[in-house]
Amino acid sequence: MESRGLSIRGCDPNQLADALRGRNYVLVFSSDRFFVLCMERYYFRASSKLMAVAILDFDDGLCNVRVVAGGGKDFLGISWGAEKSLSHRVIKDLEEVCKQKGWQTTTQQQKEKTYDSGIIRKG
Numbered sequence: 001m002e003s004r005g006l007s008i009r010g011c012d013p014n015q016l017a018d019a020l021r022g023r024n025y026v027l028v029f030s031s032d033r034f035f036v037l038c039m040e041r042y043y044f045r046a047s048s049k050l051m052a053v054a055i056l057d058f059d060d061g062l063c064n065v066r067v068v069a070g071g072g073k074d075f076l077g078i079s080w081g082a083e084k085s086l087s088h089r090v091i092k093d094l095e096e097v098c099k100q101k102g103w104q105t106t107t108q109q110q111k112e113k114t115y116d117s118g119i120i121r122k123g
Helices: 013-021 082-101
Strands: 001-007 028-029 034-043 050-060 062-070 105-114
Touching: 001 082, 013 028, 013 034, 013 050, 013 082, 034 082, 050 082, 062 082, 082 105
Parallel strands: none
Antiparallel strands: 001 062, 001 105, 028 034, 034 050, 050 062
């Protein structure tokens, strides 16, 4: 899995969600403060579909976004950079929408890499 972050200043939650839905994102959860959007894309290099989840946390004119992408690995268990590419694509989509709307973005420098540990069996 690949995780990236972004902060957005001055954004309107509903305008942001509407703009992303127009780019093949699906709103799976919303509340007064949180939105969760998902998207899926097929990557030939991994011969698999990958899914990205964007968690948007709105608080007083600031939106903190965490994007997690994963799932697509070939028969050897290698993603060939597809997870990184998808998480980057989601951040770029967010930045493009923000640029069109005049909202400020800041990429969160802390990039987290997580590894799938598989199933742990006791006994």
